Amino acid sequence: MTLSLNDLPLRDDLRGLTPYGAPQAPLPIALNVNENTHPIPDAVASDILDDIALAIRDVNRYPDREFTTLRESFAEYLGHGLTPEQIWAGNGSNEVLQHILQAFGGPGRTAFGFAPTYSMYPLIAQGTGARWIPGTRQPDYTITPEEAAEQVRTADPDVIILCTPNNPTGTPLGLDVVEAVYEAARGIVIVDEAYQEFAPHDAPSALTLLEGRPRLAVSRTMSKAFAFAGARVGYLAADPTFIDALRLVRLPYHLSTLTQAAAVAALRNSDVMLGMVEEIVEQRDRITATLEALGYTPHESWSNFVLFGGIADPRATWQQLFDRGVLVRDVGIPGHLRVSAGTEAETTAFLDALASIGSAS
Structure with missing residues (x-):
């Protein structure tokens, strides 16, 4: 049967x-x-393989639970005066978002985003027991700070996810919208900048808004600009206390030794990548x-x-x-x-x- x-x-x-x-x-x-769809340049691939070859000699031991070297590398790459204590990482940005929903969402709580947006958001919310509330956008997929703040006040969600540039529309979201949403919200605000490297060079990042906003997190990924989709490495920047909250829900040793080695080597070659x-x-x-x-x-x-x-x-x-x-x-x-x-x-x-x-x- x-x-x-x-x-x-x-x-x-x-x-x-x-x-x-x-x-x-x-x-x-x-x-x-x-x-x-561009393959990793041969010289960079060789460098990454060298580091993996060294790391594999220690795979009989658990990896660095705090992935210290990787967090230092991400802080250096992002700049903006960030420290390793403000960095978190996971097996793709989806796992990072799942950690946030596990810590700040869950049964009886709600998560919110302006639709249409990344289709995994409602699935991660549902998988962690939270209820997803879709907001709305203008016909051209933009949204004003006033509209955004009003929708947030009405929905009163526990977690808000702002995707910018937005998937699947490609639409940018101004930092004035992020600021308005943060002020209107009582819960966590996540700015998902998975595609930020493809934005104009003078486009400011929400990383500039982190100071003084302990409920704000900025998520990134190595899947896109770094051609690292198969390696599964995502990360975020936030207040150190926010990072402490994520430690409560992550599985122990969640980033493998080989993943950490590959990501550190790729970041070392960020200019080429x-x-x-x-x-x-x-x-x-x-x-x-x-x-x-x-x-x-x-x-x-x-x-x-x-x-x-x-x-x-x-x-x-x-x-x-x-x-x-x-x-x-x-x-x-x-x-x-x-x-x-x-x-x-x-x-x-x-x-x-x-x-x-x-x-x-």
């Missing part, structure tokens, strides 16, 4: 849910999950310009992807691109699809495939 989930004593609030996951298919051009960001931004802007020429409606993006509208049947267009060997993402926004900015060759393949389908509706 084949069992189903309904045959197991699953939590009632998890019944009927489906796991998170983008389609995985062995297509030559995969531009659907906002990866950095971030060299590919400029090329990705160039391809993103090329995508935007060509989509406009083809009659589509690309939204402003400060990230490594472009959300574009003007599609009569997104599912059909997705399938036509799939049939041409190009994988993009249907994020569930009517009339829209999202595409990651890849290498020049990958971008050309996507644009050629889209042009071969015909003009926009």
Whole structure:
């Protein structure tokens, strides 16, 4: 007899849910999950491997529970006068967000974000027992400080997650919005800057707002700009007391010795690793310009992807691109699809495939 989930004593609030996951298919051009499709430069890969080779000699022992060297490396990389005591890290930024929801959310509490936004937020909230409350944005996915503060006061959430640049729309969020939300909130405010490295160089980070705001945290990831998606390393900066709260819920020794070694080596080579960001931004802007020429409606993006509208049947267009060997993402926004900015060759393949389908509706 084949069992189903309904045959197991699953939590009632998890019944009927489906796991998170983008389609995985062995297509030559995969531009659907906002990866950095550039491989790590050979010299950097060799340096990382050297450090892993040294670290593996000690894997019979538990790793440094406080990942001290890695926190020092993140503090140096982020700058802004941050100290290692203000840094936390996990196996991808999703785990970091899960730690926050475990510590400050949970049963009987609520988490809030302005929809549409990263689809994992409600799933992490649900998985940790909190109730997700979606806010709203303007039709162009922006939001004013006044609107944001009013929605926060009305919802009165325990945890607020602000994604900037926002996934899946690419929309930036002004620091004035972050400040307004913080002032209106009684709970924790997380600014998820997973795509910050792809924003304009003069775009200020919410890291500048940390001083004097103990309920504020700024989350980052190595998955995107550092081409480290498979290594699973995310991190955040916050007040040291905030960091202490996360220690209450993390599993012991949660960052492996090998993960720590690889991340420290990558950060040591940050100048080289971030060299590919400029090329990705160039391809993103090329995508935007060509989509406009083809009659589509690309939204402003400060990230490594472009959300574009003007599609009569997104599912059909997705399938036509799939049939041409190009994988993009249907994020569930009517009339829209999202595409990651890849290498020049990958971008050309996507644009050629889209042009071969015909003009926009």
